[in-house]
Amino acid sequence: MNPTSPHDRTVRCAAVQLHGVLGDVAANVAACRTAVEAAVLDGARVVVLPEFFTTGVAYRLDVATAAQPVDGWVTDTLHRWAADHQILISGSMLIRDADGDVRNAQLVVGPDGLVGRHDKDLPTMWESALYTNGADNGRIDIPARTIDALPTPVTVGGALCWELTRRDTVRRLAGHVDLVLAGSGWWSVPEWTPRPVFRRWEAANAERAQTAPGLFANLVAAPVVHAAHVGELTSRLPGQPGRYRGHYEGGTGIWDRTGALVAGLPPTSTCPGTATPVVADITVGRGTPPPTPDRYWLTRRGIIPTYAWHWQRLWGRRFYRAHVHQETYQ
Numbered sequence: 001m002n003p004t005s006p007h008d009r010t011v012r013c014a015a016v017q018l019h020g021v022l023g024d025v026a027a028n029v030a031a032c033r034t035a036v037e038a039a040v041l042d043g044a045r046v047v048v049l050p051e052f053f054t055t056g057v058a059y060r061l062d063v064a065t066a067a068q069p070v071d072g073w074v075t076d077t078l079h080r081w082a083a084d085h086q087i088l089i090s091g092s093m094l095i096r097d098a099d100g101d102v103r104n105a106q107l108v109v110g111p112d113g114l115v116g117r118h119d120k121d122l123p124t125m126w127e128s129a130l131y132t133n134g135a136d137n138g139r140i141d142i143p144a145r146t147i148d149a150l151p152t153p154v155t156v157g158g159a160l161c162w163e164l165t166r167r168d169t170v171r172r173l174a175g176h177v178d179l180v181l182a183g184s185g186w187w188s189v190p191e192w193t194p195r196p197v198f199r200r201w202e203a204a205n206a207e208r209a210q211t212a213p214g215l216f217a218n219l220v221a222a223p224v225v226h227a228a229h230v231g232e233l234t235s236r237l238p239g240q241p242g243r244y245r246g247h248y249e250g251g252t253g254i255w256d257r258t259g260a261l262v263a264g265l266p267p268t269s270t271c272p273g274t275a276t277p278v279v280a281d282i283t284v285g286r287g288t289p290p291p292t293p294d295r296y297w298l299t300r301r302g303i304i305p306t307y308a309w310h311w312q313r314l315w316g317r318r319f320y321r322a323h324v325h326q327e328t329y330q
Contacts, residue, residue: 008151008283008284008285009149009150009151009283009284009285010281010282010284011045011046011149011150011179011282011283011284012042012043012044012045012046012149012279012280012281012282013044013046013047013048013179013225013254013279013280013281013282014035014036014039014042014044014046014047014048014225014277014278014279015048015225015226015227015228015252015254015265015277015278016032016035016036016039016047016048016049016050016091016227016252016275016276016277017035017050017227017228017229017230017250017252017265017267017276017277017278018031018032018035018050018053018227018228018229018274018275019031019229019230019231019269019270019271019272019274019275020053020055020056020229020231020272020273020275021056021272021273022055022056022058022060022062022063022233022235023055023056023062023063023065024055024273025054025055025066025068025074027272027273028053028055028056028273029054030273031273031274031275032049032053032091032275033077034274034275035275035276035277036049036081036085036087036089036277037085038276038277039277039279040085040087042277043279044087044277044279045086045087045088045147045149045150046087046088046089046090046147046149046150046179046225047087047088047090047277048089048090048091048181048183048225048226048227049089049090049091049092049183049227050092050183050184050185050227050229050252051091051092051104051106051120051160051161051183051184051185051227051228051229052092052093052094052104052183052185052229053091053092053093053183053227054066054068054093054094055093055094056185056229056233056248057127057130057185057187057229058126058187058233058234058235058244059126059129059235059236059237059238059244059312059316059319060235060236061323063094063130064094064129064130064319064323064324066094067093067094067095067096067102067131067324068093068094068095069095069096070095070097070105070107070114070117074093075107075109075114078091078107078109079113079114082109082110082111083111083112086111086147086148087110087111087147088108088109088110088115088142088146088147088150089108089109089110090106090107090108090109090156090158090181090183091106091107091183092104092105092106092107092120092160092183093105093107094130094131096326100325100326101131101132102130102131102132102320102324102325103119103120103131103132103134104119104120104123104127104130104131104134104160105117105118105119105134106118106119106120106158106160106181106183108140108142108156108158108181110142110143110146110147111147112146115142115143115146116140116141116142116156116158117136117140118134118136118138118140118157118158118159119133119134119135119136120134120160120161120163121133121134121135121163121168121169122162122163123313123316124161124162125305125308125309125312125313125316126235126237126238126308126312126316127316128238128312128313128315128316128317128319128320129238129315129316129317129319129320129323129324130316130320130324131320131324132320132325137172138157138158138159138163138169138172138173139155139156139157139158139172139173139176139177140155140156140158141153141154141155142154142155142156150284151178151284151285154178154179154284155176155177155178156177156178156179156180156181157172157173157176157177157180157181157220157222158181158182159173159180159181159182160182160183160184161183161184161185162186164182164184164212164213164215164216164226164298165208165212165216165297165298165299166296166297166298167292167293167294167295167296167298168296169216170216170219170220170289170292170293170298171292173220173222174219174220174221174289174292175220175221175286175288175289176286177220177222177286178222178284178285178286179222179223179225179284180216180217180220180222180223180224180225181225182213182216182224182225182226182227183226183227183228184209184226184227184228184229184249184251185228185229185248186209186228186229186248186249186250186251187233187244187246187247187248187249188202188205188206188247188248189201189202189205189246189304189305190244190245190246191245191246201302201303201304204302205249205302205304205305206249206267208299209228209249209250209251210249210250210251210267211299212251212298212299213226213251213253213255214255214259214260215259215298215299216298217255217256217257217258218257218258218290219259219289219290219292219293219298220257220289221257221286221287221288221289221290222257222285222286222287223254223255223256223257223262223282223283223284224254224255225254225282226251226252226253226254226255227252228248228249228250228251228252228267229248229250230247230248230250230252230267230268230269230270231247231248231269231270231272232245232246232247232269233245233247233248234246237312238311238312238314238315238316238319239311239312239314239315240311247269248267249267250265250266250267250268251264251267252264252267252278253265253278254278254280254282256282256283257283257285257286257287258287262280262281262282263279263280264278265278
């Protein structure tokens with residue numbers, strides 16, 4: 001059951017689908033600016049950018065070396081957009097913190113500046129080469145009068161990609177948040193030999209990417225605004241010969257707190273350096289969540305993701321220690 005609350009309010013939200021340029025921060029920020037402006041023209045007051053909106057995600061040095069300071073020009077740009085348009089905006093990027101570690105930090109920014117931050121808890125597969133673990137609960141209280149479209153008080157939840165598929169994320173957010181701001185850079189299963197087998201695995205992977213936000217919305221009893229990447233990508237593979245060639249699965253959309261899709265975009269590639277928003281009205285407010293599943297993974301990962309999770313994390317951590325972490329950060 002997800003009964004309405006007297007604090008519920010209809011808010012126009014946008015999720016941005018990005019066909020980015022791997023490692024090119026300036027090009028990706030420019031593409032997102034175009035999408036933000038289009039969303040605002042369509043009335044959006046909350047805008048969500050994808051996970052890794054500055055860089056995309058791949059096992060590549062140009063991605064690993066593109067981490068930004070939390071008080072750098074990208075955060076300043078998000079603040080300017082929020083102030084100019086009187087919106088709440090969210091997206092994640094690689095942030096190098098003062099301790100020398102890099103984290104996958106989802107920033108929530110309003111007209112008055114940074115409101116809060118959620119660091120993704122566990123890097124997925126080759127992401128271990130790019131950043132280290134986060135430790136917060138993913139809940140961000142939005143100050144009163146941040147934007148007039150939001151009810152007060154309101155708490156938003158942050159969730160990034162495979163966090164949407166794990167029981168622990170549900171436990172952190174279910175019944176505690178009124179809106180989930182989510183993003184992903186979910187890549188495909190490569191078409192290796194034997195091709196019929198890998199194609200079946202990819203079909204299951206694509207379905208999982210498309211349905212995860214709706215399943216998560218139902219389990220936490222809060223609407224989900226989910227922004228995602230599309231487009232082709234290639235990279236090396238941690239600890240393996242050959243190269244990965246695939247694409248991002250998409251999954252950009254807006255789901256209500258029952259898990260029903262309100263509006264979405266097909267995972268269609270455009271051209272690198274472009275972004276498109278989907279905009280819809282959504283009822284912001286928390287419902288009564290169902291019992292949390294006992295299983296750790298909300299959906300089955302499959303053989304290839306399970307293998308990659310362990311093997312690529314092992315090699316990714318070695319790469320991170322050798323090339324990304326800095327003992328002293330100025």
